[in-house]
Amino acid sequence: RKEVEQDPGPFNVPEGATVAFNCTYSNSASQSFFWYRQDCRKEPKLLMSVYSSGNEDGRFTAQLNRASQYISLLIRDSKLSDSATYLCVVMTTDSWGKLQFGAGTQVVVTP
Amino acid sequence: DVKVTQSSRYLVKRTGEKVFLECVQDMDHENMFWYRQDPGLGLRLIYFSYDVKMKEKGDIPEGYSVSREKKERFSLILESASTNQTSMYLCASSPTGALRDEQYFGPGTRLTVT
Numbered sequence: 445r446k447e448v449e450q451d452p453g454p455f456n457v458p459e460g461a462t463v464a465f466n467c468t469y470s471n472s473a474s475q476s477f478f479w480y481r482q483d484c485r486k487e488p489k490l491l492m493s494v495y496s497s498g499n500e501d502g503r504f505t506a507q508l509n510r511a512s513q514y515i516s517l518l519i520r521d522s523k524l525s526d527s528a529t530y531l532c533v534v535m536t537t538d539s540w541g542k543l544q545f546g547a548g549t550q551v552v553v554t555p
Numbered sequence: 556d557v558k559v560t561q562s563s564r565y566l567v568k569r570t571g572e573k574v575f576l577e578c579v580q581d582m583d584h585e586n587m588f589w590y591r592q593d594p595g596l597g598l599r600l601i602y603f604s605y606d607v608k609m610k611e612k613g614d615i616p617e618g619y620s621v622s623r624e625k626k627e628r629f630s631l632i633l634e635s636a637s638t639n640q641t642s643m644y645l646c647a648s649s650p651t652g653a654l655r656d657e658q659y660f661g662p663g664t665r666l667t668v669t
Binding site for chain 2 (some may be wrong): 448449452456476478486487488489490493542543545547548
């Protein structure tokens with residue numbers, strides 16, 4: 445079983461709509477959670493960290509559910525430029541800076 | 556602005572060749588990482604280094620070795636390339652091993668082994 449699992453998508457979203465997707469993790473010792481964004485043929489870049497209480501960054505909202513071991517990302521008012529693959533990333537306390545990546549969820553925003 | 560550079564964007568090598576992939580970061584980061592990215596599998600950690608001359612195996616170290624002689628440079632070596640090492644290779648760096656440290660990635664090297 446993979447440590448971090450994501451629905452690969454694609455999620456096809458009309459411009460202006462809201463899209464949300466989850467990521468599950470298997471290691472209950474996981475302590476840090478992130479969403480990275482990867483554009484086609486580009487390197488991953490940090491989108492946002494995920495905090496225990498949930499957090500927002502503009503149109504993006506991240507939530508953490510420790511009991512069920514999943515994190516979520518919600519994108520409101522989708523823009524064409526939001527089309528990308530979103531990587532769920534987890535770090536455990538004993539992994540000394542090592543990240544575990546999900547395979548990514550592809551989002552395609554259409555006009 | 557953090558910059559991580561990789562020596563080549565595209566590389567084609569033959570089976571059995573020795574391959575060197577170079578990565579340089581310019582922000583005095585302690586940690587450096589080598590990943591490979593394959594469709595459906597995501598990024599998998601090959602090796603990482605938390606200090607000069609220090610290295611630790613990641614999840615898939617077999618067939619690879621690394622070298623970190625200077626803080627800013629981390630090299631990935633394929634001693635004898637094989638076709639199953641055809642992949643996108645991504646280098647990354649982070650300031651320390653702290654739980655909230657962001658990793659900064661290079662643009663990647665797409666390696667094809669024929």
